Amino acid sequence: MQKNRNANPSEPYDVLTSKDISHIEQAVDKASLNMPLVAVYCGSRLGNDVVYENAARELGAALANNGMGLVYGGASIGLMGTVADAVMAGGAEAVGVIPTFMLKHEVAHQNLTRLHLTDTMHTRKTVMAEYADAFITLPGGLGTLEEIMEIATWRQLYQHEKPMIILNIDGFYDRLIEHLRYTAAEGFMKAQDLERLVVCNSIAEAIDALQVIVAIDDQVDTQTMVGN
Ligand SMILES: Nc1ncnc2c1ncn2[C@@H]1O[C@H](COP(=O)(O)O)[C@@H](O)[C@H]1O
Numbered sequence: 001m002q003k004n005r006n007a008n009p010s011e012p013y014d015v016l017t018s019k020d021i022s023h024i025e026q027a028v029d030k031a032s033l034n035m036p037l038v039a040v041y042c043g044s045r046l047g048n049d050v051v052y053e054n055a056a057r058e059l060g061a062a063l064a065n066n067g068m069g070l071v072y073g074g075a076s077i078g079l080m081g082t083v084a085d086a087v088m089a090g091g092a093e094a095v096g097v098i099p100t101f102m103l104k105h106e107v108a109h110q111n112l113t114r115l116h117l118t119d120t121m122h123t124r125k126t127v128m129a130e131y132a133d134a135f136i137t138l139p140g141g142l143g144t145l146e147e148i149m150e151i152a153t154w155r156q157l158y159q160h161e162k163p164m165i166i167l168n169i170d171g172f173y174d175r176l177i178e179h180l181r182y183t184a185a186e187g188f189m190k191a192q193d194l195e196r197l198v199v200c201n202s203i204a205e206a207i208d209a210l211q212v213i214v215a216i217d218d219q220v221d222t223q224t225m226v227g228n
Contacts, residue, residue: 015100016127017119024123027116028130033093037069038210039132041147042079043140044106052139055169056082058203059138064090066207071131073124074098074115075106079138084109097127125150134163134210139172148197156193165198167206173199 016024030037046053056079063070070087073080074096087094093113098106100117108115118124129151137148154160166173177199183189200206 015117015119016123018123018126024127024130028127030131033069033095033113035067035069035093036133037071037093037095037131038063039071039128039135039151040080040083040138041072041135041140041144041151042083042138043144044073044075044078044080045141046078046082047139049170051170052079052172053082055167055203056138057086059083059136059167059206060086061090062203062207063087063210064092066211067092068210069093069095069113071095071097071128073106073128073143074108074112076109077107079140080106081109083138084112088112095131097124097131099124129154129160132162134165136165136167136206136210137173138167139169145176152193152197155196156190163198163209163212164196165200165206165209167203168199168201 016027018024040059042056043052060070060083064087069092070084072084072094075081075098076084084094084096088111094109096109096112096115097118098108098115099121100119102121103117116127118127125147135148135151137144148164148166151160152164155162155164166177168174168177180189180194180197184191184194198209200209
């Protein structure tokens, strides 16, 4: 397993910028990771109820147990750090992507398969989305909300067709889901775009939904082998 490729903050040439797409394409070397990656959006804080931290740990372990890796914001703190630790402990790949200006705010995780540095938040989100085969959202704050809303917006604009799951731990997202239903009912959003945000109420449900990706991935591998 490669550790911390592109990770040394003292090497500025390793910072990915949106101006150099070929650098990003080269760095996002998915083939060498050998497993589908799920982007997990979640809090840089733990929240007030331990149920959230437990869910992050369980999700990380379940991803690893089911042959899936992680791409996330690269922090060692909050639910972000918890999910990454659990994925690594389970022997799966974990890729972190963090903007350089945030290194001092969000302590960068030092024990990932890869940690990419980016110039801006925009590049961070582009790199994460490039890596991701699916997106899953745990409880979190403004950053988490922004990330899932952006990826759902990209989906409604046909910029990707990847599965998106809201993991509604302990009803955390009940009010958001209600508001999105209201948004659709009031004619500001298509019902089909709402349906694409799959709501799961347990880790097991989310893993079942994600299994589809693994199945598709295996199918592609088999086709490639047959083709060769
Ligand atoms: N405005 C933001 N856009 C994208 N990502 C953001 C923003 N603010 C914070 N973030 C990142 O999201 C995660 C989780 O943040 P929480 O606010 O704790 O949910 C973290 O990596 C932030 O850097």
